[in-house]
Amino acid sequence: MLQWVLQYISFETFVWMILAFPLFGAVVNGLRSLVAAVRKKETSHFVTILFGCGAPVLSFVVVATVFVVLLGFTSHSMVTGPLFQWALLDDLIIDIGLKIDPLSLVMASVITGVGSLIHIYSVGYMGHDKGFTRYFSYLNLFLFFMLVLVLADSLVFLFVGWEGVGLCSYLLIGFWFEDEEKAKAGKKAFVVNRIGDAGFLLGLFLIYVTLKSANLDLGGDFFNFDTLKGYAHVLIPVATPVCLLLFFGACGKSAQIPLYVWLPDAMAGPTPVSALIHAATMVTAGVYMVARLSFLYTLTPTAMSVVAIIGAATALFAATIGLLQNDIKKILAYSTISQLGYMFLALGVGAFHAAIFHLMTHAFFKALLFLGSGSVIHAMHGEQDIRKYGGLSKRMPITTWTFVIASLAIAGIFPLAGFFSKDAILWHTYNSNIILWGVGFAGAGLTAFYMFRLIGLTFFGESNMDEATLRKVHESPPSMAVPLLLLAVLSIAGGWIGIPEAMGGSDYFHHWLGEVLAYTPVHGSHTEELVLGGVSFLWAAHFAIIAWMIYSQKRDWPTRVVEKFRRLYWLIYNKYFVDEIYDVCVIRPIRNVSERFFWKISDAILIDGLLVHGTGRAVQFFGRILSAVQSGVVQLYLTLFLLGAVLLLWKILY
Amino acid sequence: MITLNHYLVLATLLFSIGVFGVVTRRNVLIIFMSIELMLSSVNLVFLSFSRFLGQVDGQVFVLFVLVVAAAEAAVGLGIIVALFRNRQTVYVDEVKILRG
Amino acid sequence: MEPIVFYILAAITVVTALLMVTRTSPISSAVWLIACFFAFAGLFVLLEAHFIAVIQVLLYAGAIMVLFVFVIMLLNLRPEELKTRAIRFQTVLGGIFVLYLVFLLPLSLFRSGKLLFPEVLPQFGYVQGIAEMIFTKYLVPFEVTSVLLLVAIVGSVIMGKRKL
Numbered sequence: 001m002l003q004w005v006l007q008y009i010s011f012e013t014f015v016w017m018i019l020a021f022p023l024f025g026a027v028v029n030g031l032r033s034l035v036a037a038v039r040k041k042e043t044s045h046f047v048t049i050l051f052g053c054g055a056p057v058l059s060f061v062v063v064a065t066v067f068v069v070l071l072g073f074t075s076h077s078m079v080t081g082p083l084f085q086w087a088l089l090d091d092l093i094i095d096i097g098l099k100i101d102p103l104s105l106v107m108a109s110v111i112t113g114v115g116s117l118i119h120i121y122s123v124g125y126m127g128h129d130k131g132f133t134r135y136f137s138y139l140n141l142f143l144f145f146m147l148v149l150v151l152a153d154s155l156v157f158l159f160v161g162w163e164g165v166g167l168c169s170y171l172l173i174g175f176w177f178e179d180e181e182k183a184k185a186g187k188k189a190f191v192v193n194r195i196g197d198a199g200f201l202l203g204l205f206l207i208y209v210t211l212k213s214a215n216l217d218l219g220g221d222f223f224n225f226d227t228l229k230g231y232a233h234v235l236i237p238v239a240t241p242v243c244l245l246l247f248f249g250a251c252g253k254s255a256q257i258p259l260y261v262w263l264p265d266a267m268a269g270p271t272p273v274s275a276l277i278h279a280a281t282m283v284t285a286g287v288y289m290v291a292r293l294s295f296l297y298t299l300t301p302t303a304m305s306v307v308a309i310i311g312a313a314t315a316l317f318a319a320t321i322g323l324l325q326n327d328i329k330k331i332l333a334y335s336t337i338s339q340l341g342y343m344f345l346a347l348g349v350g351a352f353h354a355a356i357f358h359l360m361t362h363a364f365f366k367a368l369l370f371l372g373s374g375s376v377i378h379a380m381h382g383e384q385d386i387r388k389y390g391g392l393s394k395r396m397p398i399t400t401w402t403f404v405i406a407s408l409a410i411a412g413i414f415p416l417a418g419f420f421s422k423d424a425i426l427w428h429t430y431n432s433n434i435i436l437w438g439v440g441f442a443g444a445g446l447t448a449f450y451m452f453r454l455i456g457l458t459f460f461g462e463s464n465m466d467e468a469t470l471r472k473v474h475e476s477p478p479s480m481a482v483p484l485l486l487l488a489v490l491s492i493a494g495g496w497i498g499i500p501e502a503m504g505g506s507d508y509f510h511h512w513l514g515e516v517l518a519y520t521p522v523h524g525s526h527t528e529e530l531v532l533g534g535v536s537f538l539w540a541a542h543f544a545i546i547a548w549m550i551y552s553q554k555r556d557w558p559t560r561v562v563e564k565f566r567r568l569y570w571l572i573y574n575k576y577f578v579d580e581i582y583d584v585c586v587i588r589p590i591r592n593v594s595e596r597f598f599w600k601i602s603d604a605i606l607i608d609g610l611l612v613h614g615t616g617r618a619v620q621f622f623g624r625i626l627s628a629v630q631s632g633v634v635q636l637y638l639t640l641f642l643l644g645a646v647l648l649l650w651k652i653l654y
Numbered sequence: 655m656i657t658l659n660h661y662l663v664l665a666t667l668l669f670s671i672g673v674f675g676v677v678t679r680r681n682v683l684i685i686f687m688s689i690e691l692m693l694s695s696v697n698l699v700f701l702s703f704s705r706f707l708g709q710v711d712g713q714v715f716v717l718f719v720l721v722v723a724a725a726e727a728a729v730g731l732g733i734i735v736a737l738f739r740n741r742q743t744v745y746v747d748e749v750k751i752l753r754g
Numbered sequence: 755m756e757p758i759v760f761y762i763l764a765a766i767t768v769v770t771a772l773l774m775v776t777r778t779s780p781i782s783s784a785v786w787l788i789a790c791f792f793a794f795a796g797l798f799v800l801l802e803a804h805f806i807a808v809i810q811v812l813l814y815a816g817a818i819m820v821l822f823v824f825v826i827m828l829l830n831l832r833p834e835e836l837k838t839r840a841i842r843f844q845t846v847l848g849g850i851f852v853l854y855l856v857f858l859l860p861l862s863l864f865r866s867g868k869l870l871f872p873e874v875l876p877q878f879g880y881v882q883g884i885a886e887m888i889f890t891k892y893l894v895p896f897e898v899t900s901v902l903l904l905v906a907i908v909g910s911v912i913m914g915k916r917k918l
Contacts, residue, residue, distance in 0.1 A: 661797075666856070674775055683780040684777075710883045728907075736914070
């Protein structure tokens with residue numbers, strides 16, 4: 001079939017189809033929703049689904065095909081020629097092209113694959129929403145930008161996708177914009193993202209300046225990844241600042257300390273959005289970016305240490321907060337932040353492949369968790385407080401057990417996917433810095449605990465709701481249930497391509513990515529690795545069991561603990577008051593200055609008064625003076641004649 | 655000896671007095687008379703040069719200037735009369751409909 | 755002999771001219787102007803322009819100024835209407851420029867050195883000489899002036915009408 005397609009278009013064009021399908025779907029659905037809004041008529045859901053779900057599926061098919069084809073290439077990668085020249089500035093030429101290699105293919109597969117499942121799930125979840133078409137338009141647009149991000153062949157093109165997903169995140173988080181809180185959440189996400197982007201841009205500028213001053217003959221291509229890799233030695237002096245600045249951007253996008261505050265608020269958006277954007281894809285953009293630039297990061301141990309420390313700190317920090325939350329989506333949000341921390345920890349210790357591995361498995365089980373929670377919320381008619389759940393397993397078996405599978409995966413229980421990826425991270429961290437390992441290890445325990453607390457309170461034990469509500473609870477429709485099942489399968493099997501040699505596997509994933517990513521080798525024996533793996537497994541398993549028992553049996557142990565550590569509980573429950581601190585230290589001062597100085601003085605007085613009004617008044621003033629020349633009295637005109645004549649005479653005679 | 659210079663200086667002086675009258679006075683009749691003065695001083699110049707060059711052409715020219723001055727005076731005074739009938743004023747700074 | 759006459763006539767001209775531009779009532783100004791024209795005629799005679807001198811008295815002093823006096827009489831301005839104002843900006847400006855002219859041009863004149871009058875033929879400035887000119891060399895302008903006079907007649911008649 002591929003042969004048939006290749007008769008009509010070149011392989012390169014075929015590759016561009018990966019991006020074309022979602023963009024096309026976004027545009028079509030976008031226009032349809034606009035037209036419907038103008039005409040005040042409803043759109044046909046069928047057509048929306050056709051384009052909205054068809055696009056990611058087709059994209060996935062293309063990705064898979066390209067994957068298979070590239071297995072036949074020796075380098076397993078290709079670069080497309082530029083589609084068009086975007087900008088020509090002095091000596092900087094920005095071309096738009098794609099780079100297909102193992103790393104970008106892995107990312108693209110996850111994006112389109114998990115993305116397709118989430119699109120299908122959305123059909124059921126958003127079926128009754130009046131913004132159905134608009135939703136799919138945004139979702140496809142997001143997919144487009146995310147694919148741009150991972151398939152870009154240059155840092156600038158990557159940044160285009162980076163910004164684009166920020167935009168779509170804003171659009172989708174604030175999807176139900178009529179509610180002011182939700183709209184604000186969208187704004188918050190975008191603004192915090194932007195702060196990170198400022199750092200990213202500074203990093204780009206620094207790269208440009210450094211390469212320019214080295215007087216290389218780059219042909220204008222400053223930001224192409226291959227170029228950067230080739231001239232990495234030129235960037236050594238500025239490697240640390242560049243990496244730190246770019247990492248700052250990643251902190252914004254991937255919700256690390258200190259720019260993670262938008263992600264919990266982002267739960268205001270529809271649940272499939274949370275699944276797609278804040279579990280599987282957008283938040284992983286930062287991880288991808290650092291992995292893509294692994295050759296640069298390995299040049300600067302300082303930056304890598306920073307990355308690792310922040311990653312580990314975030315992992316533990318977020319896990320502690322997630323422990324005490326009562327909103328199902330917030331728990332998952334903090335869990336996401338925590339798991340992203342693990343990915344950055346992996347990047348920081350030089351195990352770039354492990355980070356991508358965890359990214360992939362995390363996409364599977366986190367998406368599953370979010371979709372499952374969506375299922376629960378849907379069944380509970382919008383209730384998101386887990387203290388009002390309980391005993392749902394009897395009424396929603398598929399949701400329950402897929403959720404359990406996902407939780408086992410995230411907790412790192414052998415032989416599910418999360419175990420291998422998390423184990424890879426912890427093993428490499430252990431060989432790097434024992435303190436970091438300790439932090440990660442503790443976080444893993446907390447992860448298991450809060451996930452099974454969630455499960456215990458939600459699905460097992462006695463229900464905390466009345467009979468009537470319980471009877472109304474039902475399993476989700478197939479459009480929602482099937483993706484859950486598929487993701488569950490992936491959560492189980494997804495880690496098997498990365499089984500390390502210590503456990504009898506071939507470490508295939510590592511080798512697959514080896515050509516593309518840098519790697520800091522570890523000096524540990526297989527035995528050590530096995531022991532560590534076993535210890536992690538037992539540690540997580542025991543926390544999981546304890547949590548499940550406490551929360552499903554409804555013992556009063558939690559309440560007693562809370563009583564004893566009331567102050568600590570209060571601190572953590574309020575998310576360490578980070579939002580409040582930001583508000584006081586950053587937001588309020590800025591707002592004050594903006595209002596008192598920039599608005600009242602600079603804007604109103606200087607610009608409006610002085611410049612705008614002032615110009616008008618000056619013109620009027622001079623006009624009035626000048627109009628005295630035209631007094632209508634002929635004598636005055638004669639006087640002026642005389643003046644002119646006298647001047648002329650003077651000129652001539654002297 | 656009276657030279658051409660003397661006559662020219664005199665003519666300039668008279669012309670300037672005429673200009674002063676035109677520029678300064680508000681009464682349109684007096685402005686008019688000042689104009690006549692100016693014309694006369696120009697006649698003086700013409701005649702001085704005619705005498706200096708020994709040609710009669712200058713005097714012929716003066717004749718024409720005289721004729722024109724007469725015609726102009728006639729029409730001009732007619733205008734003044736008409737102006738007075740309409741505006742009831744002879745002061746030029748009160749006639750400023752053309753004010754910009 | 756001639757210089758004295760010249761200076762006397764020049765003085766008369768200038769003084770009467772100055773008096774003319776400074777009088778309040780138009781009729782005074784008119785009278786001073788007539789006197790000025792008479793002095794002009796004297797100067798013209800000194801310049802051997804006898805015909806022109808006569809014409810000056812006849813036309814200018816005799817016809818045009820009479821016309822002026824008629825109009826002044828016609829307007830019948832009452833004394834209250836003949837007010838003057840205090841020194842105003844225009845007066846000052848005009849005065850300055852005029853002074854400037856007064857000093858500017860003569861200065862340039864004196865730079866060119868003495869320009870003496872040559873001797874002329876005795877018949878210079880008599881009617882014959884002028885007549886010869888206007889009927890041969892300057893015939894066209896002569897005829898044009900007659901048209902001009904016609905136009906002036908028509909114009910002044912129309913201007914004088916109460917209702918067009």
